[in-house]
Amino acid sequence: MRSVPWKNAPILRASVCDVIFKIVTLFLVGMGVLAMFGKARFPGQKRLAAARCSKCGRYRIGKGPCGCGKNKG
Numbered sequence: 001m002r003s004v005p006w007k008n009a010p011i012l013r014a015s016v017c018d019v020i021f022k023i024v025t026l027f028l029v030g031m032g033v034l035a036m037f038g039k040a041r042f043p044g045q046k047r048l049a050a051a052r053c054s055k056c057g058r059y060r061i062g063k064g065p066c067g068c069g070k071n072k073g
Contacts, residue, residue, distance in 0.1 A: 051059055053066035060066050 048059075053060055053068060056066065056068040058066065058068065
């Protein structure tokens with residue numbers, strides 16, 4: 001049987017470190033992008049805040065009064 005030359009080749013430490021560095025860098029860049037999207041104001045935030053009861057803080061569903069009975073609108 002013939003041996004395959006690339007199978008017996010030693011793994012270079014520099015190549016392993018480069019790959020790990022790239023993985024860590026891409027992970028940190030991805031986390032930064034997610035953080036920027038998380039801080040962004042999406043449309044509809046004011047409408048969601050207005051749908052809360054001013055007394056108890058629960059969300060009101062529909063146009064009726066809140067379930068706590070303290071606020072009519």
